[in-house]
Amino acid sequence: MTTTVTTDPGTDRSSRGTSRGSGGARRGMPRIPDRIRRGGLPYLLLLPAVLLELLIHLIPMIVGIVMSFRQLTQFFISNWGAAPWTGLENYEIAVDFDAPIGEALLHSFFVTCVFTFFAVGLAWLFGVTAAIMLQESFRGRGFLRALFLVPYALPVYAAVITWAFMFQRDNGLVNHVLHDQLGITDQPSFWLIGDNSIYALIVVSVWKGWPFAFLMLMAALQNIPRELYEAAAIDGAGVRQQIRRITMPSLRPVNQVLVLVLFLWTFNDFNTPYVLFGKAAPADADLISIHIYQSSFVTWNFGTGSAMSVLLLLFLLVVTAVYLFLTSRGRKGSHA
């Protein structure tokens, strides 16, 4: 902060001189060209951001990759430079699917994929439904719009801890409704341990995530000109056809970004499972972030933890690249 303040006047004065000069020389041309040479000004503006990016992203990533090649157990935490170099051993352990560690990682990966598929799908479905239903104004629209954003605004731990309370076996709302009031289940079920835990996790994740989809899609819908709908209505198109022919195609570019963002957030989510289940998630809801956290900070095996992180990163990069490639090709095709 202090450095930016002290450099400001200097930059200001020197660059003002050049701009005044160029402004004077180009009296007839009101537009200043895009790539005008202003010496180092853009770099000076970027300097704090670049320094921080180095400090908090690039250096930690390099350290993370170096760590993944070392045998980094709790004995070397305070001096990780002394940890013995083991080459690819951590990776071999992580992907040895016949041994317990690799098997657990593979299982956790599958659980995360299933969870992400349902959580993203439902969040998108709820979001797009609500956005379409709130597209036209009616009484109570503003109120509902604000209400639907509440899960997004609530702090994760406060909201998820409330869900954890609702999923309690003996004093929770869910069992009270399902068992006592509706009689659907024979006896009160466990929701936060065992094979039901994945359902609990999906419900909470959808509750937390759909308002973001709603927000983005609602904004995108506001950019569709009303005349399109009016013209379609005059041509005899009903609501369903209008949604299929006008609304959904107009949403495609936003949907492509939205689905990718939702995928990345959901796949990487740590907050929801951690608050819902605690440090050790049940096997059926053992998301990858929690799994890596557990292998690193509970069993103190930082080397394999880092190797798993690097593998996760590679996976995300590949998925993102393939996705961007496919969607950009689709976009070009639709334009042609």
Add this chain to the structure above:
Amino acid sequence: MPSRDGARAARSPMAAPRSFLWTRRVVLTLLAGFVLLPVYVMISSSLKPLQDVSGKFRWIPDGLTVQPYIDIWDTVPLARYFVNSLIVAGAATVCSVVIAVFAAYAVSRYGFRGKRVFTVTVLSTQMFPGILFLLPLFLIFVNIGNTTGLALYGSRGGLILTYLTFSLPFSIWMLIGYFDSIPRDLDEAAMVDGCGPMRALFRVVVPAAVPGIVAVSVYAFMTAWGEVLFASVMTNDVTRTLAVGLQGYATQNDVYWNQVMAASLVVSVPVVAGFLLLQRYLVAGLTAGAVK
């Protein structure tokens, strides 16, 4: 079906048929119920005595009490956690937004060598999982502490630094989008009139971008306020934030659910109120940058 709907729609172009209105009513009611369910549980349970929340769930509380709201401050040092969260989230927000304003201005208004590398880096670090940075940052902090005596691990400053891993790229990215949506003619005209680039930034671009800057600040603050991962590793008894502190209501014998709910409500009210008050601003600000 198309002909009947079409005829009705044609008479008054935007009027939806009755069936759609009923579907809308039912669907929106269900969604509102889904959203409100935990909110109702939070509020009603926070007003129940302990024996009531420990027994079977009841929709209507037996007797109302405000005792949980008094007890929450003594069961755990909630006030201290509150102050810690406020400092950490506030500082992370201010740092990332101030730095992002300069960076986004450079990217939005100038062409320069390395621009693409910078924007791609910012965009991609935004999508990396936090766990990726947690392990190395933890080790780096511990090592810096051992060699220089600088206590980053466990300190608020260290935690703020880790929060920048997500709030800085997010702020830069959102502000680039927002600055791009402000007509260039505005600041170019100011520069032609003899303003320097920095004056153009502070006199023209920043004032025009107030909604966007407010939106980005609120989102950055909200994300930091709700952060759990770094807070659970990088804090100690003194610097603990609300995210970790709320777990303190669970003792070995009992969970004080009424106090958990009261505390959750207390920590939620400031952010939710701020969010809802600024909501119109926020939606416009967020989407100017993101939906193009």
